[in-house]
Amino acid sequence: MSTAAELLVKCLENEEVEYIFGIPGEENIATMDALLGSSITFVTTRHEQGAAFMADVYGRLTGKAGVCLATLGPGATNLVTGFADANMDRAPIVAIAGQGATTRMHKESHQILDLVSLFKPISKYSTEILEAEIIPEIVRKAFKDAEAEKPGGSFISFPENISKDLVDETNLPLKVQSATPPTAPQQKIEQAAELISQAKKPIILAGNGVVRGRADKNMVAFAEKLNIPVAQTFMAKGCIPFTHPLSLGSVGLQAHDFVACGFDRADVIICIGFDMVEYHPHLWHPTADKKIIHIDESYAEVDKHYILASGVLGDIGTSLDRIAEISTPHEEKQESSLREMIVAELDDFKDDQSFPIKPQRILSDTRKALDASDILISDVGAHKMWIARLYRTEKPNTCIISNGFASMGIGVPGAIAAKMVNPDRNVMTITGDAGFMMNSQEIETALRHNIAIVIMIWNDSEYGLIKWHQLRHYGRESNISFNNPDFVKYAESFGAKGYCVESADDLLPTLEKAFADNTVVIVDVPVDYSENMKLTEKLGNLVCPI
Numbered sequence: 254m255s256t257a258a259e260l261l262v263k264c265l266e267n268e269e270v271e272y273i274f275g276i277p278g279e280e281n282i283a284t285m286d287a288l289l290g291s292s293i294t295f296v297t298t299r300h301e302q303g304a305a306f307m308a309d310v311y312g313r314l315t316g317k318a319g320v321c322l323a324t325l326g327p328g329a330t331n332l333v334t335g336f337a338d339a340n341m342d343r344a345p346i347v348a349i350a351g352q353g354a355t356t357r358m359h360k361e362s363h364q365i366l367d368l369v370s371l372f373k374p375i376s377k378y379s380t381e382i383l384e385a386e387i388i389p390e391i392v393r394k395a396f397k398d399a400e401a402e403k404p405g406g407s408f409i410s411f412p413e414n415i416s417k418d419l420v421d422e423t424n425l426p427l428k429v430q431s432a433t434p435p436t437a438p439q440q441k442i443e444q445a446a447e448l449i450s451q452a453k454k455p456i457i458l459a460g461n462g463v464v465r466g467r468a469d470k471n472m473v474a475f476a477e478k479l480n481i482p483v484a485q486t487f488m489a490k491g492c493i494p495f496t497h498p499l500s501l502g503s504v505g506l507q508a509h510d511f512v513a514c515g516f517d518r519a520d521v522i523i524c525i526g527f528d529m530v531e532y533h534p535h536l537w538h539p540t541a542d543k544k545i546i547h548i549d550e551s552y553a554e555v556d557k558h559y560i561l562a563s564g565v566l567g568d569i570g571t572s573l574d575r576i577a578e579i580s581t582p583h584e585e586k587q588e589s590s591l592r593e594m595i596v597a598e599l600d601d602f603k604d605d606q607s608f609p610i611k612p613q614r615i616l617s618d619t620r621k622a623l624d625a626s627d628i629l630i631s632d633v634g635a636h637k638m639w640i641a642r643l644y645r646t647e648k649p650n651t652c653i654i655s656n657g658f659a660s661m662g663i664g665v666p667g668a669i670a671a672k673m674v675n676p677d678r679n680v681m682t683i684t685g686d687a688g689f690m691m692n693s694q695e696i697e698t699a700l701r702h703n704i705a706i707v708i709m710i711w712n713d714s715e716y717g718l719i720k721w722h723q724l725r726h727y728g729r730e731s732n733i734s735f736n737n738p739d740f741v742k743y744a745e746s747f748g749a750k751g752y753c754v755e756s757a758d759d760l761l762p763t764l765e766k767a768f769a770d771n772t773v774v775i776v777d778v779p780v781d782y783s784e785n786m787k788l789t790e791k792l793g794n795l796v797c798p799i
């Protein structure tokens with residue numbers, strides 16, 4: 254005989270779970286005990302939100318569900334933001350929370366909340382273990398649902414009394430069988446090929462589905478064979494190398510950016526792995542008169558600016574190979590002028606000496622400090638917009654941006670998870686000062702587990718992105734300022750290192766020193782956000798090159 258909690262752990266091992274991120278509590282005490290004899294490493298975090306963000310980024314980078322664990326009530330509610338972020342960013346995640354005993358769930362009772370209902374709107378699957386025997390089915394279904402396209406969240410509530418029930422040894426984990434993507438029908442392949450062959454100015458919009466489907470190489474081959482330029486969403490950054498002649502850069506800013514000019518000119522837009530949650534079609538297709546080809550594993554969301562001329566559902570890489578084979582390539586030379594405008598913008602600032610430092614200069618130096626395979630995790634704020642536009646990304650999953658749920662606070666825990674998945678690569682987060690303070694306590698978790706990350710804080714003592722919006726809409730600001738701690742002393746108080754950058758030329762050597770330190774390092778960078786409104790003005794006056 255074993256306990257239900259031991260059976261749960263056996264099922265998690267069967268799913269090849271490496272880590273569980275979380276916080277022990279009274280109602281998950283049996284699970285915590287069962288984990289002692291297990292191959293799974295438990296990463297004790299300092300806030301359940303940190304645990305959920307770690308599981309989020311683990312899932313996003315590996316394609317395997319990241320797992321987080323909390324106790325009932327407040328433990329579970331603390332998971333919500335990070336869990337919702339994973340669910341909407343399409344990262345596979347499984348969250349397990351303890352729950353009060355089934356003998357007190359029908360009435361008002363200490364710390365009891367209906368957790369299954371709480372997680373329903375932010376998950377693909379939300380359930381409760383009401384009998385120990387159903388654990389193998391529940392765990393298998395939770396992982397299968399979380400990892401299947403489009404990936405997202407599964408939530409399991411585990412009542413305290415059930416976790417201690419005894420089950421006999423005939424209860425075994427179920428065989429892991431992942432859902433395989435369908436093959437697109439030949440007629441759909443031919444229809445898409447026909448539209449692409451007849452197009453005068455086609456453009457590709459690549460989304461996160463390309464990265465998830467590991468279809469980036471097929472997509473680049475498709476673009477090369479047919480000679481079609483590629484724009485990518487924030488979350489697809491790197492699915493075509495920035496230096497590739499057909500790469501146009503990233504789209505996603507609410508404003509009409511350089512790359513958007515490519516959409517104005519296009520007659521056919523080939524959306525590959527595109528997810529509407531990231532970038533609303535009315536922003537890149539306001540006229541709603543172009544032909545849209547949707548190539549994905551899942552069917553398209555309904556939107557009046559996203560009416561399909563053709564939908565090709567199936568494994569993305571295979572669909573692209575098949576369409577490319579029978580389509581006529583486009584002859585005309587593709588101008589790289591859009592990408593060159595971004596390069597010119599970066600070059601204009603690469604030696605800029607002003608202080609506080611301009612975003613363009615910071616990102617130019619950041620790119621020099623990080624190798625092509627190193628990983629940058631963005632938090633959410635004005636810095637994210639600059640990273641998305643200007644951080645040149647050569648490989649998928651090397652610039653992680655949350656752009657579905659887009660929650661502040663992902664940077665520090667996300668970098669921890671990224672380093673755990675890729676211990677041989679340098680990992681850095683760029684975060685605003687506000688987003689940093691939301692989960693800065695996880696510095697202690699990183700130090701305890703010897704996880705070396707660099708945390709670059711863009712310091713403006715304001716909610717920068719919100720100020721940017723306020724100025725754009727109302728021409729004045731409202732309640733966006735705060736005071737910061739001394740970030741160097743703050744780092745040191747944890748036993749981490751901290752540097753404050755004191756001139757523009759100080760930045761690159763400081764970053765190099767930070768990576769050489771091989772521990773948790775905070776780099777405090779005073780940022781000049783007067784560039785935000787200058788960008789708004791520049792893009793507002795943007796005239797697209799013909």
Ligand SMILES: Cc1ncc(C[n+]2csc(CCOP(=O)(O)OP(=O)(O)O)c2C)c(N)n1
Pocket residue numbers: 633634635636637659660661662684685686687688689711713715716717718719
């Ligand atoms: C958890 C959460 N709360 C609020 C927001 C709305 N929001 C988006 S960006 C932002 C300001 C971010 O400020 P900071 O972290 O300092 O970054 P900056 O914009 O200055 O680069 C806010 C409040 C959000 N996305 N997530």
